[in-house]
Amino acid sequence: MSPFLWILVLLIFALITRKIRRQKRLLFISLILLYFFSNSFIVMETIRLWEVPVTKTGDIENRYDVGIVLGGGMISYDEEKDRRTYRNNIDRLLQAIELYKRGHIEKLMLSGGSGNIVFRDMLESSMLKEFLVNIGIPEQDIIIDSLSENTYENAVFSAELLKREYPEGKFLLITSAIHMPRAAACFEKQGISTEPYSTNAYAGPRRYHFAHLFVPSIINFVLWDRLIHESLGYVAYWTMGYI
Numbered sequence: 001m002s003p004f005l006w007i008l009v010l011l012i013f014a015l016i017t018r019k020i021r022r023q024k025r026l027l028f029i030s031l032i033l034l035y036f037f038s039n040s041f042i043v044m045e046t047i048r049l050w051e052v053p054v055t056k057t058g059d060i061e062n063r064y065d066v067g068i069v070l071g072g073g074m075i076s077y078d079e080e081k082d083r084r085t086y087r088n089n090i091d092r093l094l095q096a097i098e099l100y101k102r103g104h105i106e107k108l109m110l111s112g113g114s115g116n117i118v119f120r121d122m123l124e125s126s127m128l129k130e131f132l133v134n135i136g137i138p139e140q141d142i143i144i145d146s147l148s149e150n151t152y153e154n155a156v157f158s159a160e161l162l163k164r165e166y167p168e169g170k171f172l173l174i175t176s177a178i179h180m181p182r183a184a185a186c187f188e189k190q191g192i193s194t195e196p197y198s199t200n201a202y203a204g205p206r207r208y209h210f211a212h213l214f215v216p217s218i219i220n221f222v223l224w225d226r227l228i229h230e231s232l233g234y235v236a237y238w239t240m241g242y243i
Helices: 003-016 020-038 040-050 088-101 124-132 151-165 178-187 210-212 219-240
Strands: 062-068 073-076 085-087 103-109 140-147 169-175 192-198
Touching: 003 020, 003 219, 020 040, 020 219, 040 210, 040 219, 062 088, 062 151, 062 192, 073 124, 085 192, 088 103, 088 192, 103 124, 124 140, 140 151, 151 178, 151 219, 169 178, 178 192, 178 219, 192 210
Parallel strands: 062 103, 062 169, 103 140, 169 192
Antiparallel strands: 073 085
16 A cells, blocks of 8 residues: 555556557656655645644653553564664653653553564563663563554453553553554553553654755655555454454
């Protein structure tokens, strides 16, 4: 469902068609789509409609029993060099650590198993727990779910544990702003009421300078891919009764 693939297909049809009029039409549509999906202002405003806004640090007044950090692309292990590698979504964990250190959350829950068809033994939550212990966070303050491999399972396995251990608990859900709508809906479906704490949002303050408004950027195709992935994932989960 990548816009880049749509444009590529149109260009291929334009190359193989023998009708000049159709060829010109396909090339024109391709150029329009290329500019549309590479425009920074358009993608940011569209993402802004989807993302759950980031909470100001000063607005966090409550104390939560558990901060639920959802896994997904935060850490991997390089066997050759014997070291962990931290990736884009690590912002979720860093924000959770700060909230823990400030006393807003009592326990950190890491939810995420392998999620990889090849590296089945690379359990993200277990690796993250090791990292947290290494930087001085007490092991008794870390809860892990290493079974879940997608957002639905994050909610199912976490809910099972939270209902048993914290029946009257207050929970803060910590994940990326673009992932939050689907994640929060999954937890709600499982009977777990959470407050959202969005991280690594793509849509920041609105900008109106020339480059942002008019100059194309190839990185915007990546942003469209992520937005389409999340929105279609939400629809799929709704269809399957997960939310």
